[in-house]
Amino acid sequence: MHKATIKELSARLAARKLSSVELTRHFLSRIKALNQKYNCFITLDEEASLGQAEAADRLRATGRGQALTGIPIAQKDIFCSRGWLTTCGSKMLSNFVSPYDAHVVERLNAAGAVNLGKTNMDEFAMGSSSETSYYGPVRNPWDVATVPGGSSGGSAAAVAARLAPGAIGTDTGGSIRQPAALSGICGLKPTYGVVSRYGMIAFASSLDQGGPMARTAEDLALLMNVMAGFDARDSTSLERGREDYAREIGRQARGLKIGLPREFFAEGAAPAVMKAVEAAVAEFGKLGCETVDVSLPNMRLSVPVYYVLAPAEASSNLARYDGVRYGFRAPEYADLPDLYRKTRSQGFGWEVKRRILIGTYVLSHGYYDAYYIQAQRVRRLIARDFAEAFKRCDVIAGPTSPTTAFRLGEKMDDPVRMYLNDIYTIPANLAGLPGMSIPCGFDAAGLPVGLQIVGNYFAEARMLGLAHQYQLATDWHRRIPPGCDA
Amino acid sequence: MALTADDVKRVAELARIAIDESEARAVLSQINDVFRLIAEMQAVDTRGVEPMSHALDVTQRLREDAVTEGDQHALFQSVAPHVEGDLYLVPKVIE
Numbered sequence: 401m402h403k404a405t406i407k408e409l410s411a412r413l414a415a416r417k418l419s420s421v422e423l424t425r426h427f428l429s430r431i432k433a434l435n436q437k438y439n440c441f442i443t444l445d446e447e448a449s450l451g452q453a454e455a456a457d458r459l460r461a462t463g464r465g466q467a468l469t470g471i472p473i474a475q476k477d478i479f480c481s482r483g484w485l486t487t488c489g490s491k492m493l494s495n496f497v498s499p500y501d502a503h504v505v506e507r508l509n510a511a512g513a514v515n516l517g518k519t520n521m522d523e524f525a526m527g528s529s530s531e532t533s534y535y536g537p538v539r540n541p542w543d544v545a546t547v548p549g550g551s552s553g554g555s556a557a558a559v560a561a562r563l564a565p566g567a568i569g570t571d572t573g574g575s576i577r578q579p580a581a582l583s584g585i586c587g588l589k590p591t592y593g594v595v596s597r598y599g600m601i602a603f604a605s606s607l608d609q610g611g612p613m614a615r616t617a618e619d620l621a622l623l624m625n626v627m628a629g630f631d632a633r634d635s636t637s638l639e640r641g642r643e644d645y646a647r648e649i650g651r652q653a654r655g656l657k658i659g660l661p662r663e664f665f666a667e668g669a670a671p672a673v674m675k676a677v678e679a680a681v682a683e684f685g686k687l688g689c690e691t692v693d694v695s696l697p698n699m700r701l702s703v704p705v706y707y708v709l710a711p712a713e714a715s716s717n718l719a720r721y722d723g724v725r726y727g728f729r730a731p732e733y734a735d736l737p738d739l740y741r742k743t744r745s746q747g748f749g750w751e752v753k754r755r756i757l758i759g760t761y762v763l764s765h766g767y768y769d770a771y772y773i774q775a776q777r778v779r780r781l782i783a784r785d786f787a788e789a790f791k792r793c794d795v796i797a798g799p800t801s802p803t804t805a806f807r808l809g810e811k812m813d814d815p816v817r818m819y820l821n822d823i824y825t826i827p828a829n830l831a832g833l834p835g836m837s838i839p840c841g842f843d844a845a846g847l848p849v850g851l852q853i854v855g856n857y858f859a860e861a862r863m864l865g866l867a868h869q870y871q872l873a874t875d876w877h878r879r880i881p882p883g884c885d886a
Numbered sequence: 887m888a889l890t891a892d893d894v895k896r897v898a899e900l901a902r903i904a905i906d907e908s909e910a911r912a913v914l915s916q917i918n919d920v921f922r923l924i925a926e927m928q929a930v931d932t933r934g935v936e937p938m939s940h941a942l943d944v945t946q947r948l949r950e951d952a953v954t955e956g957d958q959h960a961l962f963q964s965v966a967p968h969v970e971g972d973l974y975l976v977p978k979v980i981e
Binding site for chain 2: 495592593607635638698701704705708723725726727733734735736738739740741745748756758760761764770771773774775776778779780781783814815819830832
């Protein structure tokens with residue numbers, strides 16, 4: 401049953417052919433057998449998960465179940481889950497049992513979903529390989545010598561290895577889409593403001609957005625229907641009417657205009673990635689879509705802009721970790737300033753510290769205009785490029801990541817090389833646009849390739865509909881990593 | 887423009903992160919690599935372009951000036967490193 405989609409499992413739960421307790425036990429036993437190999441999960445709480453499963457079964461028995469009632473969902477350890485250890489992959493929060501639920505977690509609980517466990521991730525979501533975690537690196541189920549991508553690498557690897565039918569992640573510069581691509585699954589970063597950031601541990605607040613990870617576009621829609629929604633506790637949450645993200649699942653793709661930014665196809669990506677992406681574009685042609693050439697001339701500035709804005713916002717957000725109210729406190733210190741300095745020095749890893757230092761520098765007196773304000777101006781140029789492009793097309797398509805999964809340790813000593821993994825994903829975060837990644841092929845080594853689809857604001861349903869039509873015509877999303885089918 | 891080890895130490899002090907000489911030197915070259923990357927965007931002519939601080943043009947929501955939070959101090963302090971008499975304890979600041 402671990403090979404079934406959320407939609408299929410939901411139908412079996414609704415028909416009472418399967419109980420949530422059986423389903424949850426099945427996934428927990430798979431996790432026990434395989435987690436050592438992949439290191440996807442930081443925390444499991446069998447009793448809590450099974451308690452939710454029993455409650456879901458009772459709800460189903462009364463006929464009041466919804467699509468996700470009784471479905472086990474893995475949660476990235478960046479979401480605060482009440483009573484659960486919530487570490488954000490950091491020593492700084494290695495003892496933090498959250499006293500409250502994130503809005504997304506509240507909504508999943510209200511829908512009767514089961515929290516299957518908290519997944520491993522890059523520390524404070526800073527990374528593209530899930531190697532900066534205090535809890536050790538996550539391994540890619542397609543080849544354990546390679547990384548699953550990051551920062552939501554534990555969620556991606558869990559879904560790929562069939563240790564969870566779906567998961568939730570967050571995306572600041574590509575942290576849902578890039579691991580989805582490298583792990584051969586689907587992931588969606590919604591329009592900024594659609595999913596509440598309340599209780600989602602902050603990294604760069606003007607870019608952070610939660611979203612679903614699963615094996616099909618249809619399952620992403622089911623998760624979005626629960627995750628999205630207004631929340632007054634997030635000052636950037638959008639007040640919009642409820643929407644059914646599955647409403648365009650059955651719609652034909654015929655006539656849809658797909659923009660191909662020449663900057664996405666120009667250079668930089670590995671030949672195997674481009675070959676798979678071009679084959680996917682050809683498949684869209686068979687579905688009756690038109691392609692149009694578009695341009696995002698400022699795209700090459702996205703990574704430089706991001707590495708001003710994200711560290712600046714992070715240095716401010718992470719100032720809260722002072723060893724006083726919660727989390728780690730250094731065991732020895734002389735006075736209060738020493739308590740702060742030692743706690744932060746010992747509690748944060750080097751990737752986090754480096755970004756705090758960069759962020760503090762660009763915000764410091766005399767540099768603010770040259771770095772921070774300039775980055776915000778270039779951010780607007782990048783957003784304008786998308787606005788121009790969307791005058792001529794409905795969605796944009798291209799690669800999610802320039803390469804397939806790379807080897808563990810390969811880029812850890814060279815931050816700039818690591819940062820360039822996100823060259824195709826960062827632009828959507830800067831503009832606040834929805835972006836998704838779906839599997840579209842494999843390289844010669846058998847590692848998955850992701851196709852990125854970026855839509856205009858609030859075009860999620862249309863993107864999911866297009867992805868679903870593609871998945872009816874192809875079977876890349878059904879491929880299972882070696883050793884994960886039995 | 888390249889940073890020096892002294893710049894790194896000064897910024898670390900502002901960020902309240904203890905860093906010694908050898909750590910400052912080790913992190914310096916990586917930070918300067920990042921600043922070389924950042925330099926690409928500094929050369930762009932952005933005269934007349936309004937800074938974009940937020941993805942969508944939305945205004946700050948207002949709410950009634952009413953109490954919305956109940957007293958949860960016991961719950962919140964249950965995860966604090968050191969609490970006594972409902973107070974968070976830190977080393978003495980004033981002699």
